[in-house]
Amino acid sequence: MRTVTKETITAAFLAYCGDDTNPRLRFILEKLAHHLHDFARETGLTHAEWRKGLELLQKTGEITTPERNEYVLMSDVLGLSSLVDMINSPDIGTPSSVLGPFHILGAPDLPVGGDMRQDNDGAAVIVSGYVRTPQGTPIKGAEIEIWQTADNGLYSNQDEQQPEYNLRAHMVVGEDGLYRFSTVRPAPYTVPDDGPVGELLHATGRHPWRPSHLHFIITAPGYRTLVTEVFPSDDPYLDEDAVFGVRERLIMNYVEQTSLDARPDGLDIADRLTVPFFTVDFDFVLAEE
Numbered sequence: 216m217r218t219v220t221k222e223t224i225t226a227a228f229l230a231y232c233g234d235d236t237n238p239r240l241r242f243i244l245e246k247l248a249h250h251l252h253d254f255a256r257e258t259g260l261t262h263a264e265w266r267k268g269l270e271l272l273q274k275t276g277e278i279t280t281p282e283r284n285e286y287v288l289m290s291d292v293l294g295l296s297s298l299v300d301m302i303n304s305p306d307i308g309t310p311s312s313v314l315g316p317f318h319i320l321g322a323p324d325l326p327v328g329g330d331m332r333q334d335n336d337g338a339a340v341i342v343s344g345y346v347r348t349p350q351g352t353p354i355k356g357a358e359i360e361i362w363q364t365a366d367n368g369l370y371s372n373q374d375e376q377q378p379e380y381n382l383r384a385h386m387v388v389g390e391d392g393l394y395r396f397s398t399v400r401p402a403p404y405t406v407p408d409d410g411p412v413g414e415l416l417h418a419t420g421r422h423p424w425r426p427s428h429l430h431f432i433i434t435a436p437g438y439r440t441l442v443t444e445v446f447p448s449d450d451p452y453l454d455e456d457a458v459f460g461v462r463e464r465l466i467m468n469y470v471e472q473t474s475l476d477a478r479p480d481g482l483d484i485a486d487r488l489t490v491p492f493f494t495v496d497f498d499f500v501l502a503e504e
């Protein structure tokens with residue numbers, strides 16, 4: 216197309232794609248060009264605004280390292296990560312949620328009933344539940360990875376004061392599908408806001424807080440891997456998670472226990488537990504592959 220106009224530029228872009236373009240790539244580029252061009256047309260994007268956007272992308276690249284991916288964080292605070300996650304999540308079973316950047320491989324094995332709390336400060340919590348099918352059958356041998364922040368709102372890989380695998384565990388459930396562990400209440404925390412993502416948040420009057428949560432990855436042969444998080448119902452940031460990870464069905468309750476008689480069975484921490492402590496019950500339902 217020789218004479219390109221505001222109206223024809225989208226079609227011209229598509230016409231430039233060769234016939235042997237992968238059909239899925241063609242479809243994605245078609246939609247991208249359509250929405251991107253409409254975005255510029257509908258906003259009447261100025262040169263200054265266009266440059267500002269490109270500068271934001273440049274700064275995002277400059278601050279990105281293998282340890283800190285500002286692009287992922289940008290996608291998170293724009294709601295894109297959660298949206299992609301929801302689009303690809305089966306309707307059946309426990310909803311998925313964002314993985315986040317603080318997961319590390321190699322968490323130590325913890326038996327069912329084991330103590331992940333160790334020497335950490337903070338209120339003691341016993342978390343229990345079943346890994347099961349949508350029909351209620353226990354999924355024996357399901358593997359669970361758990362990670363969370365300490366009482367100070369930091370993950371072990373953000374805080375030199377914590378041992379490498381602090382508040383991280385890998386558990387294999389038994390015949391009955393039960394998982395159980397003792398831990399501390401995780402704290403709410405802020406996503407990094409000292410870079411371009413922070414600039415965007417501050418410019419739009421947004422805070423960088425996430426509600427406190429426990430992260431889980433659950434795998435079992437024949438079932439879809441579930442990457443998710445569980446949030447307490449009393450968290451002040453539940454309705455304003457900076458990365459849009461909260462789902463109604465991922466909300467749990469801390470139940471305060473004032474008697475040791477309320478200790479669930481089979482806890483390593485049983486003799487060291489003092490009142491009050493909290494219990495949480497949350498089942499994970501895996502969709503078939």
Ligand code: BEZ
Pocket residue numbers: 288291313314315316317406407425458
């Ligand atoms: C997290 O839950 O660990 C997390 C998720 C997205 C951005 C930053 C942190």
Ligand code: FE
Pocket residue numbers: 315317428430
């Ligand atoms: Fe997290």
